[in-house]
Amino acid sequence: MSLPQISTLGSHKRQLAMKFLVLIWAVFLFFGLTASETETYNLIHSTILTKPGCESRCGDLIVPYPFGIGTNCSIGERFNIYCNKSVNPPKGSITEHDHSWIKLISDSTLRTSNLVAKRCSFPDGSWSTTNITSDYSRNFPYTISEVNKFTVIGCGSYAWLTSAAKNRTVSTGCMVFCSKPDEVAAAGDECSGNGCCESSIPQNINYYKTQVDSLTNSGNMSFAPCTYAFVGEENVFKFKGISDLRAIDRFDNSFKDRIEDTVPIVLDWAIGNQSCAQANKTNDFACRYANNTCVDSTREAGGYRCVCKQGYQGNPYLSPGCQDINECNNKEKFPCYGDCVNTIGSYTCECKSGYSGDAMVKDGCRRKPFNVLRLSIGLGLGIFTLLTGLFVLLLMVKQRKLIKLREQFFEQNGGVLLEEKLKTTGRSVMKIFQVEELKEATNNYAEDNILGKGGNGTVYKGTLPDTRLVAIKKSQRLDQGQRDQFINEMVILAQINHKNVVQLLGCCLETDVPMLAYEYVSNDTLYRHIHKTSGKGRLSWDSRLRIAHESAGALAFLHNDARMSVIHRDVKSTNILLDDNYTAKIADFGASRLVPLGHDEVTTLVQGTIGYLDPEYFHTGHLTDKSDVYSFGVVLVELLTGKKTIDPERGAQDTNLATHFLKAKKENRLLEILDQQVVKEATEEQLKATCDMVCRCLNQVGGSRPSMKDVAMELEILRKSSKQHPWISEQNYTEASSLMIESEEQNLYAVPLIANSDTFGEYSSSTMGMNEIMLHVHSPR
Ligand SMILES: *[C@@H]1O[C@H](CO)[C@@H](O)[C@H](O)[C@H]1NC(C)=O
Ligand SMILES: *[C@@H]1O[C@H](CO)[C@@H](O)[C@H](O)[C@H]1NC(C)=O
Ligand SMILES: *[C@@H]1O[C@H](CO)[C@@H](O)[C@H](O)[C@H]1NC(C)=O
Ligand SMILES: *[C@@H]1O[C@H](CO)[C@@H](O)[C@H](O)[C@H]1NC(C)=O
Ligand SMILES: *[C@@H]1O[C@H](CO)[C@@H](O)[C@H](O)[C@H]1NC(C)=O
Ligand SMILES: *[C@@H]1O[C@H](CO)[C@@H](O)[C@H](O)[C@H]1NC(C)=O
Ligand SMILES: *[C@@H]1O[C@H](CO)[C@@H](O)[C@H](O)[C@H]1NC(C)=O
Ligand SMILES: *[C@@H]1O[C@H](CO)[C@@H](O)[C@H](O)[C@H]1NC(C)=O
Ligand SMILES: *[C@@H]1O[C@H](CO)[C@@H](O)[C@H](O)[C@H]1NC(C)=O
Ligand SMILES: *[C@@H]1O[C@H](CO)[C@@H](O)[C@H](O)[C@H]1NC(C)=O
Ligand SMILES: *[C@@H]1O[C@H](CO)[C@@H](O)[C@H](O)[C@H]1NC(C)=O
Ligand SMILES: *[C@@H]1O[C@H](CO)[C@@H](O)[C@H](O)[C@H]1NC(C)=O
Numbered sequence: 001m002s003l004p005q006i007s008t009l010g011s012h013k014r015q016l017a018m019k020f021l022v023l024i025w026a027v028f029l030f031f032g033l034t035a036s037e038t039e040t041y042n043l044i045h046s047t048i049l050t051k052p053g054c055e056s057r058c059g060d061l062i063v064p065y066p067f068g069i070g071t072n073c074s075i076g077e078r079f080n081i082y083c084n085k086s087v088n089p090p091k092g093s094i095t096e097h098d099h100s101w102i103k104l105i106s107d108s109t110l111r112t113s114n115l116v117a118k119r120c121s122f123p124d125g126s127w128s129t130t131n132i133t134s135d136y137s138r139n140f141p142y143t144i145s146e147v148n149k150f151t152v153i154g155c156g157s158y159a160w161l162t163s164a165a166k167n168r169t170v171s172t173g174c175m176v177f178c179s180k181p182d183e184v185a186a187a188g189d190e191c192s193g194n195g196c197c198e199s200s201i202p203q204n205i206n207y208y209k210t211q212v213d214s215l216t217n218s219g220n221m222s223f224a225p226c227t228y229a230f231v232g233e234e235n236v237f238k239f240k241g242i243s244d245l246r247a248i249d250r251f252d253n254s255f256k257d258r259i260e261d262t263v264p265i266v267l268d269w270a271i272g273n274q275s276c277a278q279a280n281k282t283n284d285f286a287c288r289y290a291n292n293t294c295v296d297s298t299r300e301a302g303g304y305r306c307v308c309k310q311g312y313q314g315n316p317y318l319s320p321g322c323q324d325i326n327e328c329n330n331k332e333k334f335p336c337y338g339d340c341v342n343t344i345g346s347y348t349c350e351c352k353s354g355y356s357g358d359a360m361v362k363d364g365c366r367r368k369p370f371n372v373l374r375l376s377i378g379l380g381l382g383i384f385t386l387l388t389g390l391f392v393l394l395l396m397v398k399q400r401k402l403i404k405l406r407e408q409f410f411e412q413n414g415g416v417l418l419e420e421k422l423k424t425t426g427r428s429v430m431k432i433f434q435v436e437e438l439k440e441a442t443n444n445y446a447e448d449n450i451l452g453k454g455g456n457g458t459v460y461k462g463t464l465p466d467t468r469l470v471a472i473k474k475s476q477r478l479d480q481g482q483r484d485q486f487i488n489e490m491v492i493l494a495q496i497n498h499k500n501v502v503q504l505l506g507c508c509l510e511t512d513v514p515m516l517a518y519e520y521v522s523n524d525t526l527y528r529h530i531h532k533t534s535g536k537g538r539l540s541w542d543s544r545l546r547i548a549h550e551s552a553g554a555l556a557f558l559h560n561d562a563r564m565s566v567i568h569r570d571v572k573s574t575n576i577l578l579d580d581n582y583t584a585k586i587a588d589f590g591a592s593r594l595v596p597l598g599h600d601e602v603t604t605l606v607q608g609t610i611g612y613l614d615p616e617y618f619h620t621g622h623l624t625d626k627s628d629v630y631s632f633g634v635v636l637v638e639l640l641t642g643k644k645t646i647d648p649e650r651g652a653q654d655t656n657l658a659t660h661f662l663k664a665k666k667e668n669r670l671l672e673i674l675d676q677q678v679v680k681e682a683t684e685e686q687l688k689a690t691c692d693m694v695c696r697c698l699n700q701v702g703g704s705r706p707s708m709k710d711v712a713m714e715l716e717i718l719r720k721s722s723k724q725h726p727w728i729s730e731q732n733y734t735e736a737s738s739l740m741i742e743s744e745e746q747n748l749y750a751v752p753l754i755a756n757s758d759t760f761g762e763y764s765s766s767t768m769g770m771n772e773i774m775l776h777v778h779s780p781r
Contacts, residue, residue, distance in 0.1 A: 040107045042308060046315040058083035058092035061102055066271065066286065066317045075271065075286060075317060078141045094140065103264050108305060109145060111233070111264035117159065119212040120226035120250040127214070128250075134231070134265070135207035142267040143206045143299045149234045150199045151191065152176050152212070153244060154227025155184075159212040161231065163205035165300065170202035175215065181223055184242045195224070196239040201231060204300035225250050232263035270303025279304055289321025291345070311345035335360055406435065406510035418490065418509065431506035431517075438462065438472055438508050438515055445474070461520065469520035470505055475513045490516070493589055496561070500554035502577060502587040521585050526551075527573035530638055541681035543582055544639045545719050550584040551576050552712035555632060558586075559625040559708045567623055571631035572612045572645075573638050611645030611656060616702045626702035632711065633697025637661045640690060642675035658698050665695055686718050 043049075043064040049056040050065050054073035057063065058081065068074030069083045069092070081092045081102065091101040094112060103111040117132040136142040144163075152159040152174055160173025174197035178184045184195040191198045201208070210229050226248040230237075237259060247255040271286050272279060276294035279285050287294040287306035297303040308314060312322035327333075327347035328340035336349035338359030351357055351365035358364035419432070441462035442449050451471060452459045460472045493504045503519035526547060529539050539547070551571075558566040568575075570588060577585040608614070612634045614627035634645055637657050643650075645657040654660040664673045670691055671679060679687070693714050699705045706714075 039109060040307075042313055043107050043315060044105060046313065048315050048318050051318065055083070058085075059089035061092045062105065063092060064105060065315060067105060078139055094136075094142075100134075100265075107307065108268060108270075110142065110267045110269055112267065114230050114232050114260045114263050114265050116256045116259050117210040117212050117229040118226060118256060119154075119157065119214065121214065122225070122250060129212060131212070132210040132230075133207070136267060137206040140206070141269045141271065141303065143204060143301055144201065144208065144231070145266040145268045146201065146203055147234050147266050148201050148231050150174070150201050150210075150229070150231050151237055152197045152227065152229045153195065153239070154212075154248065155195060155224035155245065157212060157214045157227035159210060159227065159229030161201060161208050161210050161229075163202055163208040165202060165204045170205065172199045172201055174199045176227065177215075178224065178245065181242055181245075184245060189239055189241050191239040195241065195245045206301070224248055228256060228259070230259055230263065231265055232259070233266050237263045268297070268299060270297035270299060270301075270305055272304065273302040274304065275302060276304045286317050289316060289319055291322040291324075292316035309345065311347075335362070337362055338365055409510050409512055418507075433506045433508040433515075433517060435508055435510040435515075437464075438517065440465075441470065441517075442472055462517070464517075468505075469522075471518045471520045473516040473518065474511075475515070490514075496558070496566075498554055498557050500550045500584050500586060501558070502585045518587075519585075521577040521579050521587070523578040523580055523582065525574045526576040526578060526584065526635070527638075529578060530573055530642055531644060538677065539582075539639075541678050541686075542719075542722055544678065545686075545715065545722060547576065547578070547582065547584045548636055548639055549712065549715040549719050551586060551635070552632060552708060552715050554584070554586045555628055556708035556712045559628065565625065567625050568628050568631075569623065570608055570612075571628050571635060572609050573635050576635065611658075614702065615700055624702055625708065626705045629697050629705045629708055629711065630699075630702070632708070633694050633705075634658050636690065636694045636697065640675060640678055640687075640694070641673050642678075643673065662695065662698055665691060683721070686721060689714070689718055 044062040046064065049062065050068060051073055054065075055063070055069045058069055061081075061083075063069050063081050063083075065073075066075030067079045067081050069081050074080050081094070082096045082098070083090050083092050093099075093101055094110075100112045100115065103113060105111075115132045115134060117130055119127060119129040121127055134144075136144065150159075150161050150172055154176050155178040156176070158173060158175035160171055162169060162171040164170065175193070176195055176197050177193060178195045190196075208231060210231065212227050212229050214227070224245040228248065244255070249255070274282070275296050276287070280287075280294065285294075287304070291309045291312045292306050293309055295305050295307050297305060306316035308316050308322035311325055311327070313325045314322045316322050324342070324344050325334075325347075326342045328336065328342045331340075334340075334347065334349075336347075336359055338349055338351040338355070341348045341350075349359045351359045354368055355365040356368045357366045439445070441464050442460040443462075445458075445460055449460045449462065450458060451461050458474050460474065462470045462472045464470055490504065490507055493501075497503070502521060505517045505519060507517065508515040532538055555568060555571065558568060566589070568586065568589065571586075575586065575588045577587050579585060608617070608627075608631070612631040614630035616630075617623055617627040634657060637643075638645065641657070641661065643657055643660070646655055647657070648655050650660055654663065660673065661670075664670050670687075674687070682690075693706070693711065696704070696706050697711065
């Protein structure tokens with residue numbers, strides 16, 4: 001019996017159980033080595049039975065080493081087995097000329113045939129007695145096993161066995177009574193004294209003598225004239241009651257022969273008379289081969305045997321010793337209902353994955369309880385890894401797509417065209433921004449940074465890495481035609497470097513719609529300054545004149561630049577921005593048109609702002625630079641009167657400021673409509689000249705209007721005439737403004753200002769412009 005190493009999910013309980021089993025096994029081994037149940041037959045089943053060249057069989061008998069047939073085949077002379085081949089089939093015996101045939105050799109015993117002692121009475125009153133002496137004491141490795149019983153069959157007789165152990169005579173015996181056949185029948189089949197008796201034999205004997213005698217006056221023996229006595233393996237002979245007694249016959253030996261054939265006597269054997277420890281030191285130690293162990297015999301006579309270690313099999317007395325058992329190939333002896341894996345000296349038997357329990361027991365495996373935690377952890381980890389992978393992949397794909405898209409947009413938005421144009425036109429302050437730069441500058445287009453919003457886009461305030469402030473205009477979609485034009489204008493504006501034109505710093509073409517970055521102009525629109533509700537910080541006449549001059553100069557520059565002619569097309573007070581120093585900056589070229597060289601006019605869809613719109617252009621659709629002059633005239637009127645361009649409160653005829661002004665001029669009551677501050681600060685000559693110029697600008701016929709250049713020149717002259725003003729210095733605006741405020745505080749205006757409630761109503765610009773940037777900027781105190 002071997003205990004496989006249990007490696008199935010060994011719980012503590014199981015380990016305890018195994019320890020207990022091992023303990024029981026050890027106890028068993030110690031006390032019951034000779035017990036027939038524990039007998040093993042590894043020797044006769046080993047693949048190597050004998051020494052090379054030796055016979056392993058004698059008839060049916062297998063003779064394993066250390067036993068042997070013939071010279072030098074056994075471990076020693078004592079283990080020689082004689083094979084009588086003159087009988088058929090051949091039979092083996094312990095000695096030559098023996099009448100006991102060996103029946104079976106096991107790892108620790110040898111079974112040989114019995115000899116039966118017999119005593120019979122004859123009708124004449126005589127007796128015949130056969131005493132038996134079995135002697136294994138002379139140089140044999142045997143002792144008579146305790147599993148043997150001394151059995152007597154007969155009636156009115158007794159038998160006994162004598163032997164010697166340690167020079168002390170030992171004996172045992174029993175009597176059989178059966179005066180009447182009825183008594184035997186009543187006793188049944190039990191060997192309990194009626195026709196049959198049994199007794200244990202003394203321990204540690206290697207010879208015995210059996211004698212039989214009759215009890216005197218034991219009654220009529222005629223139905224059972226003989227008595228038999230024998231030593232034989234326990235439980236092999238089964239007493240069959242009266243029928244066995246009837247079989248006993250004076251002349252018939254068949255019952256005796258039957259017992260001699262079928263009831264063997266069991267002999268224990270061992271090697272030598274030394275213990276393992278003693279023998280281990282000798283040269284001829286039998287257990288010298290691999291993976292075996294030595295077992296001390298329990299016999300008084302001493303001796304040892306070799307056994308294979310657990311998990312090994314083979315003949316431990318012969319080279320190469322014990323071999324590993326492939327337990328998985330022997331499901332009968334090593335049951336396994338799971339996954340069996342052989343290991344050296346052992347094996348593992350585990351339940352199939354997903355099951356737990358004892359795989360060595362049938363139906364010992366149970367489906368594992370659904371382990372939510374483990375499953376979820378595993379699943380979670382798996383999903384996490386998968387998702388991470390997917391996410392990274394997605395990001396990569398997206399990034400690539402984005403880059404491709406940006407390239408596409410860049411191309412689509414004319415980036416290549418622009419780059420080329422910028423290259424050929426040479427020096428430019430314009431820069432092509434990356435989308436990230438602008439995103440960063442506007443703090444990811446934060447709400448806080450919105451300067452203005454229009455139907456066609458949004459303007460954000462941004463800060464470039466070099467701390468420059470910029471206004472970033474994010475347009476709405478453009479169609480392809482608009483795009484080309486947009487690029488064209490951008491190229492031109494990029495090259496316009498005029499101090500009174502809002503500078504285009506750069507653009508970004510990587511987005512669906514292009515984004516523009518302008519110079520940031522801080523101090524609101526001219527419109528706001530003109531129509532301020534509070535009296536503080538209002539523009540002085542000189543400031544107005546200067547702003548008008550600067551604006552006119554810028555427009556003239558645009559109209560007459562050598563390279564091209566740019567018509568602003570949307571000149572109005574909201575498109576003139578003021579910086580910290582109240583310097584005018586023309587903004588919003590969204591509607592501007594380029595007039596190719598050699599042309600005076602282009603025909604376009606009418607665009608502009610009501611109130612500023614050139615009536616001639618409005619009627620004909622022919623756009624010339626004189627349209628800008630008309631619009632500028634309206635701005636001048638605004639500056640002079642401080643009134644709004646469209647104001648229904650003035651009455652139907654005077655709703656339009658230009659008409660209102662011209663009408664007043666005609667009726668010679670201009671002073672009534674002029675701003676009180678202007679009237680107060682300007683000289684009469686200045687006012688007159690200005691108004692005359694305004695009237696020319698507002699001429700219905702474009703051809704009769706002065707050019708922008710002329711207007712600029714006239715305004716310059718007017719400014720110079722006011723140079724004599726003791727307080728205002730052109731070069732010192734800071735001083736001027738402070739002075740201006742002082743003067744305002746001294747002057748309380750009689751003219752009520754129109755509530756500036758409808759700022760948005762003024763806008764009808766075709767594209768969103770810089771004017772809108774200022775809508776959300778807080779007005780100066
Ligand atoms: C048996 O062994 C002994 C010693 O090893 C040897 O002298 C003898 O010749 C052997 N006999 C046979 C038959 O081989
Ligand atoms: C063999 O067995 C027979 C019959 O029992 C016996 O007569 C004979 O002597 C035996 N021979 C030897 C060599 O033991
Ligand atoms: C058998 O034993 C009995 C009792 O000891 C004895 O009287 C008898 O002589 C013996 N017979 C033989 C044949 O030895
Ligand atoms: C055993 O008995 C024999 C003869 O009866 C004797 O020679 C021997 O010394 C005895 N042994 C012991 C240990 O008593
Ligand atoms: C014994 O019994 C048988 C019959 O069972 C009988 O024939 C015989 O005479 C008896 N013998 C004696 C001595 O009583
Ligand atoms: C052990 O056996 C040897 C021979 O094999 C013998 O010489 C010796 O006397 C025995 N010793 C005992 C204590 O029986
Ligand atoms: C004996 O057993 C050990 C492990 O227990 C093994 O490594 C070795 O190979 C075995 N020897 C033989 C000859 O099987
Ligand atoms: C023999 O003795 C040695 C050393 O004490 C030990 O390692 C070995 O296991 C022993 N052999 C057997 C078979 O018990
Ligand atoms: C936006 O632009 C389109 C095309 O340029 C124009 O038709 C539309 O009026 C604009 N909308 C606004 C609110 O400016
Ligand atoms: C406009 O400029 C004046 C004078 O430099 C300054 O006091 C005021 O704060 C400015 N307003 C804004 C909105 O920057
Ligand atoms: C305003 O004028 C001062 C002094 O001339 C100058 O240092 C400053 O840069 C000007 N500001 C702007 C926005 O041009
Ligand atoms: C501007 O005014 C300040 C203060 O009055 C003065 O110090 C400075 O020189 C003036 N600058 C110019 C260019 O006139």
